[in-house]
Amino acid sequence: MPTREPPAPRLHRAGPLPADLARRLYRLMLTARMLDTEAIALQRQGVFPAYVSLRGQEAAQVGSAAAMDPERDFAFPTYREMAVALTLGVDMVGYLASHRALWHGGLYNPLTSRFAPINAVVGGPVPHAVGWALGERLAGRTGVAVSYFGDGASSEGDVHEAMNLAGVLNAPVVFVCQNNRWALSVPNERQIAGGSVAARAAGYGMPGVTVDGDDLAAVHEATRTALERARAGGGPTLIEALTYRANPHSTSDDTSRYRDPAEERAWADRDPLLRARAAMEASGAADAAFFAAAEAECRAAAERIRDGVSAAPEPPGTDLFDHVFREPAPHLAAQRRVWEEEVR
Amino acid sequence: MRDALNRALDTALAEDPATLVFGEDVGRLGGVFRVTDGLQRRHGADRVFDTPIAESGIVGLAVGLAMNGWRPVPEIQFDGFAYPAVDQIVNQMARMHYRSRGAAPMPITLRVPSFGGIQAPEHHGESLEALFAHVPGLRVAAPADPLDAYHLLLQSIRCEDPVVFLEPKARYWDRAPLPEDGWAAAPAPPMGAGRVVRAGRHATLVAWGAMVRRCLRAAELAAEDGVDLEVVDLRWLKPLDADTVAASAARTRRAVVVHEAPLTAGLGGEVAALITERAFRDLAAPVQRVTGFDVPYPAGPLEPQYLPTVDRILFAVQRTLEY
Numbered sequence: 158m159p160t161r162e163p164p165a166p167r168l169h170r171a172g173p174l175p176a177d178l179a180r181r182l183y184r185l186m187l188t189a190r191m192l193d194t195e196a197i198a199l200q201r202q203g204v205f206p207a208y209v210s211l212r213g214q215e216a217a218q219v220g221s222a223a224a225m226d227p228e229r230d231f232a233f234p235t236y237r238e239m240a241v242a243l244t245l246g247v248d249m250v251g252y253l254a255s256h257r258a259l260w261h262g263g264l265y266n267p268l269t270s271r272f273a274p275i276n277a278v279v280g281g282p283v284p285h286a287v288g289w290a291l292g293e294r295l296a297g298r299t300g301v302a303v304s305y306f307g308d309g310a311s312s313e314g315d316v317h318e319a320m321n322l323a324g325v326l327n328a329p330v331v332f333v334c335q336n337n338r339w340a341l342s343v344p345n346e347r348q349i350a351g352g353s354v355a356a357r358a359a360g361y362g363m364p365g366v367t368v369d370g371d372d373l374a375a376v377h378e379a380t381r382t383a384l385e386r387a388r389a390g391g392g393p394t395l396i397e398a399l400t401y402r403a404n405p406h407s408t409s410d411d412t413s414r415y416r417d418p419a420e421e422r423a424w425a426d427r428d429p430l431l432r433a434r435a436a437m438e439a440s441g442a443a444d445a446a447f448f449a450a451a452e453a454e455c456r457a458a459a460e461r462i463r464d465g466v467s468a469a470p471e472p473p474g475t476d477l478f479d480h481v482f483r484e485p486a487p488h489l490a491a492q493r494r495v496w497e498e499e500v501r
Numbered sequence: 502m503r504d505a506l507n508r509a510l511d512t513a514l515a516e517d518p519a520t521l522v523f524g525e526d527v528g529r530l531g532g533v534f535r536v537t538d539g540l541q542r543r544h545g546a547d548r549v550f551d552t553p554i555a556e557s558g559i560v561g562l563a564v565g566l567a568m569n570g571w572r573p574v575p576e577i578q579f580d581g582f583a584y585p586a587v588d589q590i591v592n593q594m595a596r597m598h599y600r601s602r603g604a605a606p607m608p609i610t611l612r613v614p615s616f617g618g619i620q621a622p623e624h625h626g627e628s629l630e631a632l633f634a635h636v637p638g639l640r641v642a643a644p645a646d647p648l649d650a651y652h653l654l655l656q657s658i659r660c661e662d663p664v665v666f667l668e669p670k671a672r673y674w675d676r677a678p679l680p681e682d683g684w685a686a687a688p689a690p691p692m693g694a695g696r697v698v699r700a701g702r703h704a705t706l707v708a709w710g711a712m713v714r715r716c717l718r719a720a721e722l723a724a725e726d727g728v729d730l731e732v733v734d735l736r737w738l739k740p741l742d743a744d745t746v747a748a749s750a751a752r753t754r755r756a757v758v759v760h761e762a763p764l765t766a767g768l769g770g771e772v773a774a775l776i777t778e779r780a781f782r783d784l785a786a787p788v789q790r791v792t793g794f795d796v797p798y799p800a801g802p803l804e805p806q807y808l809p810t811v812d813r814i815l816f817a818v819q820r821t822l823e824y
Contacts, residue, residue, distance in 0.1 A: 197718070223534035255579035264602070267605060268568070268604045276600075278593070280595050281589070281592060286565060288564060288565020289566070291562065291565070292568075292569030295547055295571070309545070315561060317742045318557055318561070322558045325553055479603070480597070482661075482662045484661050486740050
């Protein structure tokens with residue numbers, strides 16, 4: 158009996174972005190890079206207990222999120238999607254408040270931001286995206302859910318259940334796997350049997366697209382195509398953006414225990430910011446004056462957000478009890494009285 | 502009770518177009534226990550639909566749907582299969598409202614056919630109430646008879662918070678008489694309220710689900726010997742009606758908690774502690790517990806020896822009376 162080979166995912170390519178779009182996205186990538194650097198500094202200064210860097214994944218995040226319609230689409234992140242939040246216009250002080258440990262999930266409003274609360278169970282939010290997307294279809298609306306997760310999460314059962322559900326339910330959802338090569342200390346070859354997340358899409362009845370995750374235009378184009386397909390009733394798409402986590406998993410991690418320094422040096426040559434800049438220079442989308450101005454503007458924006466999150470007040474103690482239930486709960490009322498009398 | 506649950510689902514689907522019923526086999530088949538029988542025909546395959554066998558995915562779908570303004574009523578086919586969905590229930594459904602500081606509504610009612618007594622295969626008869634009652638952000642309900650099943654399920658679906666709704670499988674075939682003028686005409690109990698199902702003077706039995714009927718049987722037998730037992734049905738296991746339980750124990754001065762789940766760290770310990778905290782000076786004897794044993798749920802022939810028997814309930818009553 159002949160065995161059926163999984164179809165080889167195609168590597169999505171694209172021409173240069175329109176100049177104004179390229180300039181806007183470059184500024185977002187640069188702001189994310191600078192804010193990431195500020196966040197690491199805040200951790201070193203003891204303001205953040207910990208931080209997870211997205212350095213190296215700016216093109217994968219900005220390129221995909223910029224294809225979304227923030228009026229009607231909805232992003233479901235895990236915890237390394239800071240540049241997605243920035244691109245969607247999420248209140249970044251509220252976003253980083255989670256890393257300052259002011260509130261799990263962040264201090265922004267996820268429903269008005271169209272960006273779900275930060276979630277540390279990496280496969281957990283993926284079925285939420287499918288449910289949200291199904292809700293759009295049932296309501297006759299045209300919004301699309303975009304589910305962000307990494308190569309590590311792709312091993313979790315919830316991701317498989319979610320993709321199968323999306324296929325069966327024809328849900329308008331785009332799965333964006335940022336394959337940054339390292340699930341904490343575990344490399345792709347120990348994480349993904351068969352070597353490709355996108356190749357799995359065939360088994361769920363959806364297109365699987367592999368894209369150079371450090372190529373801003375290619376990521377943007379692949380996501381735009383998948384969103385259009387979902388919006389038109391074509392169902393889900395899985396995009397695997399091949400990128401690299403340039404920094405450790407978190408500020409508590411030490412890559413020297415598991416990564417070859419030569420690999421980290423090699424990444425520097427394909428830094429998505431340098432590549433975006435080179436592409437813009439080649440297409441004439443921007444000149445030296447633009448890059449100088451962007452540098453100053455983005456630094457100022459990152460510093461403003463940094464100062465905002467550093468100065469943000471701690472939540473009041475009553476927040477312990479205020480958001481557990483929507484309806485009255487006598488046991489919590491009693492425990493709140495204990496807190497008021499004995500702790501406050 | 503199946504009819505009562507079916508009517509409650511039918512009512513909920515009719516009164517709020519945001520209500521959705523889904524899970525394994527709930528559509529064309531009408532559920533393996535027929536609780537959802539006819540609902541797809543009446544309300545359409547968009548609102549009552551089958552899903553793949555994916556418990557975690559089913560609850561995860563509900564979380565996303567709730568974030569998008571829907572009122573999901575997913576079903577886990579059997580209690581033991583709620584375990585594969587524990588992350589979605591505990592880390593996601595129970596916390597999304599808190600995580601989002603109240604922005605994301607979570608009006609989900611997760612129906613779980615629960616408990617033993619029907620000689621089912623492994624994983625088809627488990628008592629999960631203590632597990633879910635322990636989780637902040639969840640409400641837990643367990644009806645004991647048809648009329649209550651109707652009211653409690655409607656209350657759960659209308660509730661703005663996530664509810665784990667444990668249906669006692671052993672009572673699905675209960676055809677208790679109903680009010681002459683129909684289901685909806687019977688007044689609904691206050692949300693969260695337990696109830697005294699039988700008044701008595703000598704000791705209080707506290708139970709929920711199928712064990713309420715067993716306690717009532719024990720009370721009938723005890724009455725023949727002149728022992729007058731009060732029976733309290735908790736109905737809501739989280740938050741539970743501490744006032745009703747403590748008041749009854751204070752009145753009768755003796756209490757026995759009866760549940761199907763294993764003894765250690767079971768909800769019986771919670772009930773015993775609250776009675777001690779609230780009614781210590783009124784008690785004439787320590788609170789007794791009659792429960793399943795700390796063993797995996799047994800196969801059919803051993804089930805009657807695992808579940809609290811009427812005899813064991815009466816032995817416990819005897820111990821408290823003789824204390």
